[in-house]
Amino acid sequence: MHIQDILAKQKTTISFEFFPPKTESASEALYQNISELEEFKPSFVSVTYGAGGTTRELTHDLVVRLKNNTSLDPIPHLTCVCHQEQEISEILERYACEGVSNILALGGDPPMDRGDYDRGQDAFRHAAGLVSHIRKFADSHPDPRGFGIGVAGFPEGHPATPNRLKEMDYLKAKVDAGADYIVTQLFFSNEDFHDFRDRCSLAGITIPIIAGIMPISSTKGMNRMADLAAGAKFPAKLLRSLQRAGNDSEAVERVGIHYATQQCVDLLENDVDGIHFYTLNKSHATREIYASLGLRDTEALVV
Numbered sequence: 001m002h003i004q005d006i007l008a009k010q011k012t013t014i015s016f017e018f019f020p021p022k023t024e025s026a027s028e029a030l031y032q033n034i035s036e037l038e039e040f041k042p043s044f045v046s047v048t049y050g051a052g053g054t055t056r057e058l059t060h061d062l063v064v065r066l067k068n069n070t071s072l073d074p075i076p077h078l079t080c081v082c083h084q085e086q087e088i089s090e091i092l093e094r095y096a097c098e099g100v101s102n103i104l105a106l107g108g109d110p111p112m113d114r115g116d117y118d119r120g121q122d123a124f125r126h127a128a129g130l131v132s133h134i135r136k137f138a139d140s141h142p143d144p145r146g147f148g149i150g151v152a153g154f155p156e157g158h159p160a161t162p163n164r165l166k167e168m169d170y171l172k173a174k175v176d177a178g179a180d181y182i183v184t185q186l187f188f189s190n191e192d193f194h195d196f197r198d199r200c201s202l203a204g205i206t207i208p209i210i211a212g213i214m215p216i217s218s219t220k221g222m223n224r225m226a227d228l229a230a231g232a233k234f235p236a237k238l239l240r241s242l243q244r245a246g247n248d249s250e251a252v253e254r255v256g257i258h259y260a261t262q263q264c265v266d267l268l269e270n271d272v273d274g275i276h277f278y279t280l281n282k283s284h285a286t287r288e289i290y291a292s293l294g295l296r297d298t299e300a301l302v303v
Contacts, residue, residue, distance in 0.1 A: 001044075001073055001101060002101045002102065002143050002145060002148045003044070003075070003101070003102045003148030003149075003150065003180050003181060004145065004148055004180055006043050006044060006073070006148075007180070007181060007208050007273070007274075010043055010274075010298070012268065012271075012272060012273065012274055012275070013043035013044070013208075013210060013273065013274030013275070013298070014040070014042055014043055014274065014275050014277075014295075014298040015042050015043050015044045015045060015046065015210070015274065015275070015276045015277070016037055016042050016045045016046075016276070016277050016279050016286065017045065017046045017047075017048065017276060017277065017278050017279060018030065018034070018045060018046070018047055018048070018062070018279060018281055019047070019048040019055075019280075019281060020047060020048070020050075020055050020058035020059050020061070020062045021058075021062075021281065022055075022058065026281075029281070030281045033279070033281060033282055033283035034066070034070065034072070034283075036283040036287065037279070037283045037286060037287070038070055038071060038072060039297065040286075040287075040290055040295070040297045040298055041071070041297040041298050041299050042072065042298050043073070043274065043298055044072070044073040044074070044075050044102070045066065045072050045073070045074050045075070046074070046075045046076070046077060046104055046150075046183075046276070047059050047062050047063050047066070047074055047075070047076050047077060048077050049076065049077035049078060049079050049106070049108070050111075051079075051081065051108065051109045051110060051111045051112065052079075052081050052082035052108070052109070052110050052111040052117070053079065053081070053082050053083060053108075054111050056091070059076055059077065060076070060091075060094065060095075062074075063076045063095070063098075063100060064098050067098060067099065067100060068098075073101070073102075074100065075100075075102040075103065075104050075148075075150065076095060076100065076103060076104070077103075077104045077106055078091060078092075078103050078104065078105055078106065078130065078134075079106045079107065079108025079109075079130075080106070080107050080108055080122050080123070080124040080125065080126065080127060080129070080130050081107070081108040081109060081110050081117070081119070081122060082110065082111070082117065082121075082122065083122060083123060083124075084122075084123050085123035085124075085133065088123065088124075088130070088133060089133075089137065092134065092137050092140075092147070093140060095147075096137075096140055096141045096142065096147075099142065100147075101143060101147065101148055102147055102148035102149070102150065103134055103147045103148070103149055103150070104149075104150040104151070104152075104183065105127050105130045105131045105134055105149055105150065105151055105174075105179070106127055106130075106151070106152055107126055107127045107130075107152075126170065126173075127151055127152070127174050128170070128173040128174045128176075128177045129177075131149055131151060131174050131177040131178050131179050132177040132178060134146070134147050134149055134178070135147075135149065135177065135178035148180045148181075149178055149179050149180050150179065150180065150181050150182070150183055150210075151171075151174040151175070151179040151181075151182055151183075152182070152183060152184070152185060153171060153182040153183070153184045153185070153196065153200070153209060154167065154184065154185045154196075154231075155184050155185065155187045155192040155193045155195070155196035156185070156187055156189075156192050156231050156232060156233055157231055158170075158231075159231045168199055168200070168203045169203075171200070171203070171205065172203050172204065172205055175205050175207055179207060180207060180208075181207050181208045181209070181210060181273075181274075182200075182205075182207060182208070182209045182210065183210040183212055183274075183276050184196070184209065184210065184211055184212040184276075185212055185232075186212045186213065186214040186225070186232065186278055187211075187212065187232070187233070188232070188233060188234055188235055188238055188259070188263070189233055189235050190263055190266050190267065190270075192233070193211055193267070194270065196209075197209055208273035208274060209272075209273050209274075210272075210273055210274035210275065210276050211267050211272050211274065211275050211276065212276045212278060213260055213263055213264060213267075213275055213276065213277055213278065214260070214277070214278035214280075215256045215257050215259070215260035215277075215285040215286070215289065216238075216242070216252070216253075216255070216256030216259070216260075217252070217253050217256055217280070217282070217285055218249060218252055218253065219242065219252055221280070222234070222242070238255075238259050241255045241258075241259065242255055242256075253284075253285070256285065257285050257288045257289060257292075258292075260285070260289055261288075261289045261292045261293065264289060264293060265293065268293070277289075
């Protein structure tokens with residue numbers, strides 16, 4: 001289903017993100033977790049794309065499997081880095097042939113083993129160019145509107161753009177190029193999200209803004225999160241709770257689930273357009289949050 005139809009159908013969307021597994025055992029674990037989350041009838045699910053397109057085929061295979069073998073509506077990520085225009089067009093054509101209706105267009109990062117990669121080789125230096133290209137691709141898509149297009153937003157600031165004014169200009173450029181919605185990087189301070197939403201409004205950005213939530217499940221995972229989501233803030237309130245949990249892994253997970261649940265309660269009470277759970281291919285935390293919110297499934301949020 002085109003994202004415009006999904007957003008029009010529901011007052012608040014609830015969605016999940018998965019990454020393509022690289023081993024058979026990881027695949028089976030993922031599909032078990034997907035089956036447990038499928039019963040919640042999410043608005044859509046997204047599938048990540050490795051740095052520089054390193055998981056291109058794995059991403060495609062997972063998207064197609066979800067499209068053909070589940071009731072889920074998958075949205076593949078697509079990045080600019082290490083791609084020529086023809087390659088991107090071929091990827092889009094494959095998805096169009098499979099009936100995939102939406103794309104999440106991202107700038108992306110070079111693979112870690114190519115730290116000296118020259119971005120000048122890429123067809124598009126920034127996500128706005130990729131969005132524009134996807135929009136022009138509409139003629140070959142079954143839906144006359146073409147692909148629905150999502151882009152990333154950064155409530156705590158984009159790590160590569162310290163100038164917060166220019167950061168909003170760059171986001172507006174992606175919107176003006178044809179984006180249908182924004183999904184944010186993970187955050188732990190809702191004040192940052194609410195301020196980000198207000199600044200978007202001041203900049204003339206009126207498309208839906210979906211909040212990215214990642215429940216902390218372990219201190220190791222939190223430290224990895226801090227490395228991957230450069231600039232992510234960890235409020236003292238959250239850190240104090242985690243300190244009280246100490247080395248008790250179950251207690252740490254409970255703290256993470258409780259904190260994320262409180263974030264979701266606040267977001268729902270403030271009319272958030274959507275909540276996007278970064279699941280890390282697991283289902284337990286998301287299922288617990290659903291239960292605490294009193295949600296049977298996402299259809300409870302239909303307009």
